[in-house]
Amino acid sequence: MIRHTGYTQLLFGLFQVLLITVLAPVTLQADEIRVVFPDQPQRGAVLRTFYLGNIEYINTQELADIFSAGAYVNDDVDKQVIYFREGEIKITAFSSFVVIGDQAYQMPAPSYFDGQNYFVPARSLFTILGLTVLKGSRYDEARRAFIGPPSLTKYNIHSASVGTKQNGTLIRVKTSKQFDGANIERYITDGGWLVVVVPGGIVDSVALAHSTMGGIIREAVGHQLAQAAELRFKLTAKISPPEVYQVAQGAELHIAIRNPVRRPSGDRTKQMREQWYLDTIVLDPGHGGKDGGTVGRGGLKEKTVTLDVALRLGRLIKRNSNMRVVYTRDEDVFVPLFQRTKIANENDGKIFISIHVNSAESRSAHGFETWFLAPANTPEAIAIAQRENSAILLEESNHRYQEFSDEALILSTMAHSTWMRESEDLGAIIQSQLPKRLEATNRGIKQTGFIVLIGASMPKILVEIGFISNRMEEKKLGQNAYRQRIAEGLLGAIMTFKKKYEVALLKEQ
C-alpha cells in the first residue's frame, strides 16, 4: 500500500498518457476473461479485454455491471467511482493509482480513458479487489477466469410466500442456513409491521421485496443490519406475535400467525382480553447444577437462593392469581442460557423474570437492583454482564453465542424491540415494590446485555436480589423469612405490572 505522492505521480501520469497515445493503435487486440461465482455456477459473465503492450486491460464499467455495483463518472476531474458493497474504488484517468477508502494502491501501468470508458490493468486490479472490496476473489491464470468472492453471493435469506390456512397465516421464507429459532426475535410495531430479526441472517432484499404476498400480508421488506437480517411484513390485520421456526434442514423459515380464538358469541373486548392476557409467567432461577453462581464467604451459593426464591414466588403467584407459572428449572440442574429463553418462548410466556444474587469486590456493596436488556452504559454494567453471561463457558458447546459476542448485535436487535419499554417499566415497578417488603438499599434500574434476556419475546428483566459478598446480606439471604419477603415483593410488582399492562392493551384495541 502506497500513499499518494503528489507531483511525482502527476508527472509520471502525464508521461504515461503520451506513451499510451503513441503505442495504443499498434498493440490493441481483443480478448476476454470469464467471471465466475463459486456459489452460483449459472451466473457466469465475460469481461472484454484488450492489450496495451503486454498488459491486459478491462473496462471498469463492465466489471461494475457484473458485480451489480453502481458506477459514477465525474467528468470535471476525469474520475470514476465504483460502489461495491464493501466499499468504493476511485479510478483516475491515466493514473496508475486506484484509491480505496483512504489508501492508494499502485498498478504496474496507468489506467486508460477513451473519453467515455475507463480501462485498468486487469491482473493488478483483480489482486487489489481480492484484498479489499471483493475479499476472497482471485484471478485464475490457467482458466483465464476471475473468481468472484464467495461472500458476495452468500445470501442465506431469499424470497418468501404466504399461505392462508383455516387457523391462521403461514409465511414461508426460503433460507439456506440453519438458524437457531430461540435467537430469532419477532414483534409488531405500532405502525402495523411484523418484524422478524434473524441473527446471522444475510437477506437478499431484492428477492424478498419481489415476493408475492397475500392474505393479511401486504408487502415484505428486508433490511440488512450489522449482524442480523431484519424481515418486515406489512400487516392488514391485528395479530399476536407469531411462532418462528425452521423446517427442512434450514431450507425454510416458517412464520406462523395464529388466528385469534373466536367464540360463537361474546363481546370483542373479551376476545381481546384473552389474546393479550398476561396469563403465563416464566420464572428463571439463575445458575444451577455445575454452575453454582457466586458464593458467599459463609458458603451460601447463589444457585440455592435463586431457586428457593423462584419456587416461593411461583407458589405465591399460583395462590394469588390465575396465571400459569413456568420454571426454566425447578431443581438443582444446569440449564444453558439459550435453553431458558427457548422454554419461555415455547410456553408462550408473557413475562420473564430471571432471579440472581449479586457480588462485588467491595464487601460493603449491598442492596437490590433490576436490569433490563439494552447496551451496557457503565463499567459496572459491562462487569455484571460478563459475570452472569459466563455461564456459557460451562456449556457443552457454546458456538451458538458467537453471534452475541458483539455489543453491536445486542444494539441492532434491541433497538427495535417493543419489549424494551415494557421491560424497563416492569423493572421500575419491581424497584418500587421491593422496598415495601425489604429493608434494603434500592440500587435502581439499570441496563446491560444479559444473554439470558436476548431471545425472549416478552417483557423481561433480571433482578439481583442482594449481595452475597456482603456479610449482612449473605446472612439475610440464607433466611427463609427474608426469601419469602423478596418473593412477596416480586409478587406485588408482577400484579401491579399485569394490571397496568392489561388495561393499557385493552385501551389500544
Ligand SMILES: [Zn+2]
Ligand atoms: Zn447470577
